[in-house]
Amino acid sequence: MSDVASNEVSSLFGGPAPAGSAITLYNQPSADHADKVHATLELLKAAAFEHPGKVVQATSLGVEDMVLTDLIARHRLPIAIGTLETGMLHAETASLIGTIETHYADAGIHVEVHKPVAEAVIAFVQKNGEKAMYESIDLRKACCGIRKLEPLSRMLAERSAWITGLRREQSNNRGDMAARESDDQGRAKFNPMIDWTWGDVWHYVSVNHVPYNPLHDQFMPSIGCAPCTRAIAVGEDFRAGRWWWEDEKAKECGLHVHK
Numbered sequence: 001m002s003d004v005a006s007n008e009v010s011s012l013f014g015g016p017a018p019a020g021s022a023i024t025l026y027n028q029p030s031a032d033h034a035d036k037v038h039a040t041l042e043l044l045k046a047a048a049f050e051h052p053g054k055v056v057q058a059t060s061l062g063v064e065d066m067v068l069t070d071l072i073a074r075h076r077l078p079i080a081i082g083t084l085e086t087g088m089l090h091a092e093t094a095s096l097i098g099t100i101e102t103h104y105a106d107a108g109i110h111v112e113v114h115k116p117v118a119e120a121v122i123a124f125v126q127k128n129g130e131k132a133m134y135e136s137i138d139l140r141k142a143c144c145g146i147r148k149l150e151p152l153s154r155m156l157a158e159r160s161a162w163i164t165g166l167r168r169e170q171s172n173n174r175g176d177m178a179a180r181e182s183d184d185q186g187r188a189k190f191n192p193m194i195d196w197t198w199g200d201v202w203h204y205v206s207v208n209h210v211p212y213n214p215l216h217d218q219f220m221p222s223i224g225c226a227p228c229t230r231a232i233a234v235g236e237d238f239r240a241g242r243w244w245w246e247d248e249k250a251k252e253c254g255l256h257v258h259k
């Protein structure tokens with residue numbers, strides 16, 4: 001069995017976490033962890049109640065979003081789940097879509113997959129090359145626009161609210177975000193894990209046997225597209241492995257930036 005497969009089985013069926021795994025490294029709940037879980041669940045319920053049939057969890061398939069999906073499935077909340085398949089994801093990340101549907105089959109969980117417009121991707125790559133994202137911030141943002149922002153706009157088109165796994169701790173850019181806010185279109189945006197620490201996240205994963213991306217076990221706390229994600233070293237910031245060649249202030253793909 002490969003390392004990837006053994007980690008997934010461990011998480012899915014509740015066996016001991018492998019030595020050196022993210023669970024063994026980071027499982028460290030805050031004193032008020034239970035209160036945070038309760039508050040997160042209450043906010044998810046509020047989102048479902050206030051936006052019946054019109055709310056989606058926009059999952060990045062990162063570990064925070066896996067926690068939210070677990071709460072939604074566990075409590076049978078009427079919240080859709082959607083993700084962006086940019087065409088540049090690691091195989092481990094893309095395979096989580098099937099893992100979620102299998103793991104939560106009893107809850108009837110289906111993951112909407114939103115892909116970029118093929119013609120737009122082809123035209124961009126033909127004009128700018130496969131590695132355009134490294135050439136300039138403008139080209140990187142253009143790639144994110146085609147592969148992420150446009151598909152996200154389709155995911156949200158008929159919806160009045162969306163849910164994210166953002167946490168304040170993730171970056172300076174996210175430090176002043178609130179649990180409830182509005183996006184640039186006036187849509188409600190819920191960030192129910194805004195106060196969670198990294199230790200809280202992994203404690204929940206450990207206790208509830210939440211499946212997660214095995215790349216988190218390889219020092220990738222924040223996982224995006226493969227060309228734009230690398231492992232971080234000890235002491236580096238949480239998002240140091242994302243767009244690492246750019247200035248810190250530019251490091252958002254636009255999904256969560258207010259104009």
Ligand code: SF4
Pocket residue numbers: 086088133140141143144145147148224225226227228253
């Ligand atoms: S993260 Fe990188 S590969 Fe993915 S859409 Fe943005 S620039 Fe393109």
